[in-house]
Amino acid sequence: MRSRTVQGTVAIAATASLALAACGGAGGPQSSGSSKLTDDKVVIGLLNDQSGVYKDLSGPNSAVAIQMAIDDYKAKYGDKAVAKDIEIVQADHQNKADIANSKAQEMYDRQKADVILDVPNSAAALAVATQAKNKKKLYINIGAGTTALTGASCNKYTFHWAYNTGVLARGTAGAITKAGGTRWNIVYPDYAFGQDMNKSFTKEVTAAGGTVGQSIASPFPSDNFATFITKAGEGNPKVIGSMHAGGDLINFVKQFNQSPLKGKVTLAVGLMFITDIHSLGVDQFAGTQFTDPWYWNFDAQNKAWADRFKAKTNTRPSFAHAANYSAALNYLEAVQAAGTDNADAVAAQLEGKKINDVFLRNGEVRKADHAVIHDVYLAKVKSKAPEDWDYEDIVKTIPAAEAYGAPNPACSMG
Amino acid sequence: MSEFIQYTLQGLAAGGFYALSALGLAVIFGVLGVVNFSHGACYMLGAVISAVLLGELHVGFWVALVVVPILMFAFGVLMERLLVRWLLALDPLYNFLLTFGLTLVLVEAVKQRYGVSGLPYEVPAGLGGQVTVGSVNLSTYAIFACLFSVVVCVAVGLLLTKTRIGMIVRASTEAPERTRALGINVGRWVTPVFGFGIALAGLAGVLAAPTRAITAEMGSNFIIILFAVVVIGGLGSILGAVVAGFLVGLVEAYGIAYAPTYAQIVIFVLMALVVLVRPSGLFGREEVA
Amino acid sequence: MSDSTSTTSSVDAIAGSIATEARSRMLEVSGLSAWYGEARVLDDVSIDVAPGEVVTLVGRNGAGKTTLLRSVMGLHRQTEGTITLDGADLAKRSPDARARAGVGWVPDDRGIYSSLTVAENLLLPPVVHADAWPLEKVYEFFPVLHERREFPGTKLSGGEQQMLAMARVLRMGSRLLLLDEPSEGLAPVIVQRIGEIIREIKSHGVAVLLVEQNVKFASTVADRHYLLAQGKVVEHLGNDDFRAREGELLTYLGM
Numbered sequence: 001m002r003s004r005t006v007q008g009t010v011a012i013a014a015t016a017s018l019a020l021a022a023c024g025g026a027g028g029p030q031s032s033g034s035s036k037l038t039d040d041k042v043v044i045g046l047l048n049d050q051s052g053v054y055k056d057l058s059g060p061n062s063a064v065a066i067q068m069a070i071d072d073y074k075a076k077y078g079d080k081a082v083a084k085d086i087e088i089v090q091a092d093h094q095n096k097a098d099i100a101n102s103k104a105q106e107m108y109d110r111q112k113a114d115v116i117l118d119v120p121n122s123a124a125a126l127a128v129a130t131q132a133k134n135k136k137k138l139y140i141n142i143g144a145g146t147t148a149l150t151g152a153s154c155n156k157y158t159f160h161w162a163y164n165t166g167v168l169a170r171g172t173a174g175a176i177t178k179a180g181g182t183r184w185n186i187v188y189p190d191y192a193f194g195q196d197m198n199k200s201f202t203k204e205v206t207a208a209g210g211t212v213g214q215s216i217a218s219p220f221p222s223d224n225f226a227t228f229i230t231k232a233g234e235g236n237p238k239v240i241g242s243m244h245a246g247g248d249l250i251n252f253v254k255q256f257n258q259s260p261l262k263g264k265v266t267l268a269v270g271l272m273f274i275t276d277i278h279s280l281g282v283d284q285f286a287g288t289q290f291t292d293p294w295y296w297n298f299d300a301q302n303k304a305w306a307d308r309f310k311a312k313t314n315t316r317p318s319f320a321h322a323a324n325y326s327a328a329l330n331y332l333e334a335v336q337a338a339g340t341d342n343a344d345a346v347a348a349q350l351e352g353k354k355i356n357d358v359f360l361r362n363g364e365v366r367k368a369d370h371a372v373i374h375d376v377y378l379a380k381v382k383s384k385a386p387e388d389w390d391y392e393d394i395v396k397t398i399p400a401a402e403a404y405g406a407p408n409p410a411c412s413m414g
Numbered sequence: 415m416s417e418f419i420q421y422t423l424q425g426l427a428a429g430g431f432y433a434l435s436a437l438g439l440a441v442i443f444g445v446l447g448v449v450n451f452s453h454g455a456c457y458m459l460g461a462v463i464s465a466v467l468l469g470e471l472h473v474g475f476w477v478a479l480v481v482v483p484i485l486m487f488a489f490g491v492l493m494e495r496l497l498v499r500w501l502l503a504l505d506p507l508y509n510f511l512l513t514f515g516l517t518l519v520l521v522e523a524v525k526q527r528y529g530v531s532g533l534p535y536e537v538p539a540g541l542g543g544q545v546t547v548g549s550v551n552l553s554t555y556a557i558f559a560c561l562f563s564v565v566v567c568v569a570v571g572l573l574l575t576k577t578r579i580g581m582i583v584r585a586s587t588e589a590p591e592r593t594r595a596l597g598i599n600v601g602r603w604v605t606p607v608f609g610f611g612i613a614l615a616g617l618a619g620v621l622a623a624p625t626r627a628i629t630a631e632m633g634s635n636f637i638i639i640l641f642a643v644v645v646i647g648g649l650g651s652i653l654g655a656v657v658a659g660f661l662v663g664l665v666e667a668y669g670i671a672y673a674p675t676y677a678q679i680v681i682f683v684l685m686a687l688v689v690l691v692r693p694s695g696l697f698g699r700e701e702v703a
Numbered sequence: 704m705s706d707s708t709s710t711t712s713s714v715d716a717i718a719g720s721i722a723t724e725a726r727s728r729m730l731e732v733s734g735l736s737a738w739y740g741e742a743r744v745l746d747d748v749s750i751d752v753a754p755g756e757v758v759t760l761v762g763r764n765g766a767g768k769t770t771l772l773r774s775v776m777g778l779h780r781q782t783e784g785t786i787t788l789d790g791a792d793l794a795k796r797s798p799d800a801r802a803r804a805g806v807g808w809v810p811d812d813r814g815i816y817s818s819l820t821v822a823e824n825l826l827l828p829p830v831v832h833a834d835a836w837p838l839e840k841v842y843e844f845f846p847v848l849h850e851r852r853e854f855p856g857t858k859l860s861g862g863e864q865q866m867l868a869m870a871r872v873l874r875m876g877s878r879l880l881l882l883d884e885p886s887e888g889l890a891p892v893i894v895q896r897i898g899e900i901i902r903e904i905k906s907h908g909v910a911v912l913l914v915e916q917n918v919k920f921a922s923t924v925a926d927r928h929y930l931l932a933q934g935k936v937v938e939h940l941g942n943d944d945f946r947a948r949e950g951e952l953l954t955y956l957g958m
Contacts, residue, residue: 056531190675218670219678221635223626226424226556227670234417250532250627258537258553258625260544280627281534578826584818585827592814595776596828597802597875 037341038112041085044070044328045113047103047128048143050092053246054120056275058143058320062118063088064312065321069328073336082336089113093124100124104131104139114341115140115331117324122146122193132157138343140327143320145193145271147200147408150369154411157343159350159365161372162323163293165193165271167403169200171291172268173241175378175396177208181239181266184212185232187252188243188270189220197243197270213237221248225255233261243270250280257284274318277381277391285391286383291403293376294319294359295392305358316389319359326359362400368407373400416549421671422664423552429663430560431621433567435636436643436655438614441570444587444650445607447506448498452513453615453640454633455520460486460619461628462524465533475538475624482620483613490612494605502604517633524630532629541624559621566617567656574652583607587650639678642685648698658696728787729754729910730775730879735784737767737774737934744770746934747784750912752879757901757911759921762931763956768914769811771931772881775912776808777801788879803831807877811884811914813864815856822852824867828875834907835876844903845870862893869900879910886917898924918953922946930955 044066048058070086089111093100100119107113108131116132119125120143132139133155141149141158145165149158177184184205188194194217202212213235218228229252232240240261242252249269256267272290296306296316305325309317334349335341351370355363363374379392439453450456463482467473473481497516501508541555574580585593586600594600626632643662647654665684669677688696730752737745745767752758760768773779775786777798786793793801802808816824825841825848842849845866851859859867865885872880882901886894894917901911901924915921921928928945930938930952940948 051525051530053530055525056529217675219675222678223632223636223639224428224666226428226553227421227667228674230417230420230424231671231674247532247627247629247631250629254625254627255553258542258544258555260546260551275531279529279531279534279629281536283536284534581819581823581827585816588816588818589814591778591798592808592810593827594798595778595802595808595810595814596871597799597831598828599797599799 037083038114041087041112042083042332042335042341043087043089043111043113044331045104045107045111045116046088046090046118046324047093047100047107047116048118049095049120050090052095054095054143056279057273057318058118058120058324060090061313061315061317062142062321062324063090065309065317065325066117066328068308068312069325069332072329073332077336082339083332083341086332093119093121095121095124097121097123097127101127101131104128105135108132108135108137114138114335114343115346117327118142118320120144120320122148125149126153129153129155129158136343138331138346140331142323142327146196150371151408151410154369154408154413156347156413159327159370159372161327162319162359163291163376164371165197165200166405167293167376168270168291169197169204170403170405171376171378171398172270172289173201173204173210174208174402175291175398176239176266176268176289177205177210181268182210183235183237184210184239184241184268185214185216185235185237186212186241186243187216187218187225187228187232189222189245189248190217191220193245194220194243201241201243201270218244218248223251225252226259228252229256229259229261233259233265237265239266239268241268241270245271246276249276253280253284253288273320274316274389274391278389282382282385282391285381288381289395290379290381291376291398292319292379292392292394293374294322295377295379295394296322297390297392298377298394301358322359326355326357329357330355364400366404366407368413369411370413371404371407373404375400376403417671420550421667423550424556425664425667426660427552427556427560427663428666429660430563430567431618431659432639432643432663433656433659434563434614434621435618436640436647436659437567437570437652438611438618439640439644440647440650440652440655441583441614442608442611443644444652445583446498446502446509446604447650448502448509448513448608449506449649450513450611451510451637452493452517452520453611454637455517456486456489456612456615456633457619457622457636458524458630458633459489459520460616461535461623461626461632462528462533462619462630463616464620464623465535465628466528468535469533475536475620478620478623479617483617486616486619487609487613489616490609491605493612494608498608499604517637521630521634528630530630532627535623535628537624553625555624559625562621563618566614570614571652571656579603639681642681644695646685646688646695648695651695651697654695654697728752729756729789730912731785731787732771732775733785735771735774735782735786737770737779737782739770739781744934745774745782748931748934748936750929750936752910752912754878754910755905755908756927757905757913757925759913759915759925759928760931761915761918761921761928761952761956766931767934768931769883772808772883772912772914775801775881776806778808802875802877803829805831805876805878807872807875807880809865809868809872809880809882809885811887813861813868815859815864815867817855817857819856820852821848821854821856821859821867824856825871825874828871830874830876832876832878834878836870836873838874841870841874844900862889862896865889865893865897866900869897869904873904873909877909879912880904882911882913884914884916886915886920894920916956918945918949918956922949 046063049055050059066088091103115138117140119128119141122144125141125144139158141160142162147164147166149160186198188198198215205212244252267288269288269290277285296302306317334346337349338345350365352367353365360374365372376398377394378396380395385391442448442450460482464478467478537555541558544551544553590600643658644655647658662681665680669680728751733749735748762768774782885897928940929936
């Protein structure tokens with residue numbers, strides 16, 4: 001009887017959390033076609049994960065980065081600034097597509113956001129892309145990895161600023177395979193993201209002349225990887241690729257380090273952020289290779305910006321913070337150039353623009369698919385951190401064209 | 415064949431840890447009739463406290479192994495005195511919901527204080543590396559964690575079977591009203607037993623720290639596996655929790671080896687089969703139901 | 704059940720044929736009423752038991768016998784009236800405090816723990832009185848318990864379990880034993896043995912309150928009898944009267 005009570009309660013709890021759904025906004029107002037600002041101000045919406053797994057990666061500190069962009073824009077143009085009154089509105093999408101959808105409506109309609117930034121989590125990201133398209137408002141995604149944003153789901157108002165899973169695969173799988181790591185076994189979490197990563201990595205390993213012996217799906221989430229790692233070590237691979245993220249990734253790496261494969265087999269990680277290294281410590285990740293869209297201590301320019309960021313947040317920036325800064329600043333530059341915050345006019349300014357800034361090197365807002373391509377980096381985790389957050393050695397710069405490949409033919413700008 | 419042995423050993427290693435983790439859940443259910451949903455959160459607290467001790471106070475693993483269970487015992491005593499006690503007389507569902515709510519509070523509090531990416535922890539000195547025999551190998555730490563778990567389970571077993579306290583706890587578990595009528599103040603034992611169960615959860619958390627991600631959510635998936643363990647073993651049965659812990663560890667390892675995608679599903683299939691054949695679990699008493 | 708109200712009006716219980724003033728009283732229950740929810744199961748019951756005396760409660764099923772025992776033990780809390788042991792008020796005390804004050808309960812299901820060995824079943828309760836039987840004496844008197852001391856308690860036969868339950872409260876040193884149907888379901892030879900044990904207990908000055916359906920057995924061990932019907936004491940008989948009216952009582956009890 002008691003176990004039935006347990007089941008019943010768990011079911012109730014699950015239903016209740018599902019029921020934390022959204023209430024939709026009203027129909028959108030027409031965006032103004034005049035050369036003035038709508039509502040006499042520019043509103044930048046920051047929609048991301050402020051309480052879950054991506055909170056540390058981006059979260060509330062991205063608002064700090066965006067404010068830095070606003071400050072820099074105002075300092076640069078002073079009285080000549082088209083946008084004198086710039087406001088940031090924030091919301092937490094809790095990594096749920098339905099919440100992201102309703103929050104995006106609310107931002108565009110009620111809070112008069114002219115652009116929405118960030119939106120990690122692929123399902124949430126795609127939901128907001130649909131809203132942007134319907135409401136004809138700008139949307140610059142930073143945190144999500146899905147290639148669909150610049151593929152089947154691409155649209156005139158959506159830009160993808162920082163990275164995508166294809167970039168990670170080309171960077172990590174391509175570089176490691178070409179460096180001699182030709183025999184791979186891959187372990188991936190059994191849900192959409194993991195399956196996607198597994199496909200991308202397998203394709204890039206093969207393209208670079210390597211082979212993937214086994215692709216092993218693990219349940220998501222999972223705590224106990226010991227036997228998965230044993231299995232992944234069978235067949236004498238040179239590289240084991242973990243496509244996990246968050247807690248699963250940490251579990252995998254900790255248990256890999258306690259296995260006999262440590263030191264004998266290269267561990268390649270599909271999706272890793274500096275916050276993961278920070279939470280686990282460099283010694284656990286030492287030698288792990290991964291693709292990083294940006295690293296704060298790469299050069300003096302990055303370092304200078306990271307120092308400014310640290311003065312405000314007491315922490316070092318992730319690539320997502322820098323990308324939010326870059327996206328906000330370039331959006332404001334485009335508003336300045338267009339003389340209006342009208343979405344079509346600003347998008348026209350952005351399209352095809354070549355950019356070099358603290359985040360984008362050899363950057364270009366590709367007109368064909370709105371992928372913002374730029375150089376990315378193959379990073380290797382240091383074995384000792386000279387200071388907090390100084391965790392990465394950049395092994396190799398991967399040029400923008402190589403990292404991003406050709407525009408996705410599935411994208412037709414509508 | 416050596417692969418099979420390898421999987422078996424890994425299953426047993428994980429199983430020892432599951433046994434220890436489920437033990438406190440079984441003890442608390444046995445004596446109080448409380449399904450402690452917050453057991454996973456208490457396990458998480460044990461790991462987080464270990465990480466904080468190491469990160470902020472430079473207090474290492476071996477000390478944490480002693481200090482954390484004591485702290486968690488105190489936490490358990492407070493939890494019983496301030497919250498659980500008031501609902502004991504009501505339907506067990508109330509305390510289930512209470513501990514469910516408490517879980518949400520603890521998880522959010524840890525998120526607020528320590529973020530979501532997790533906390534670092536090191537494998538204690540001397541327990542790194544692997545032990546290899548022929549083509550079979552296990553991480554030294556996994557062997558340690560399993561042996562330590564078994565030692566704790568045996569110690570708890572001896573405490574329950576060979577001491578007067580254990581006798582009283584067993585009697586109170588079996589028939590609280592009758593035990594009161596035989597002159598024993600059962601209520602006086604309820605608080606320390608609850609604290610003891612929570613301390614065991616904390617101890618499992620310390621053991622997990624070097625080998626698992628220390629995040630606010632680390633207990634959320636784990637508690638589901640622990641429920642499977644205690645249901646298979648028989649709710650409230652200590653021996654059942656231990657045997658089922660090993661059983662689940664083995665089933666999971668074979669699942670990963672031969673049907674990786676279904677590694678967790680097989681645990682719940684096992685649970686369903688056990689409940690169908692023996693509704694009170696492998697070692698449960700019929701009247702518990 | 705009739706819809707009883709919570710009035711405490713004392714219905715004139717039929718006075719017994721024995722005067723009660725002169726005895727020293729181990730247990731004294733007076734004006735006890737008990738309810739299960741709205742249903743009144745005991746109605747202004749007054750009984751007493753002296754040291755070294757065996758008193759039975761007889762009555763049909765549902766007459767309130769077991770409820771009376773449980774109320775004395777403190778396991779049934781929905782009561783009014785007074786219960787004293789050696790002059791001390793028990794009414795506010797918890798069951799375990801009553802047990803430590805000297806009340807020993809032997810429930811009708813014997814109450815043997817399956818998760819405890821025979822020896823542990825004996826050793827579980829605390830010793831509450833100087834006259835408590837030492838373990839050696841218990842084993843001497845119940846050799847079968849010594850033989851089976853390492854067995855799980857419920858591996859014993861029904862009769863052995865009954866002896867264990869009684870031995871347990873003797874080792875505890877209870878001054879008042881509440882025996883709930885000790886002869887139920889036992890073979891005649893075992894019932895006889897139980898009778899011997901009760902007489903032995905009595906000889907130690909322990910008071911026994913016995914719930915019994917077996918009128919023949921009751922008449923062999925008891926000094927006095929209270930006849931309960933619908934929650935009231937309807938007759939109070941000395942053992943001689945009880946024996947004389949045995950046939951009548953058997954008919955009344957439906958046996």
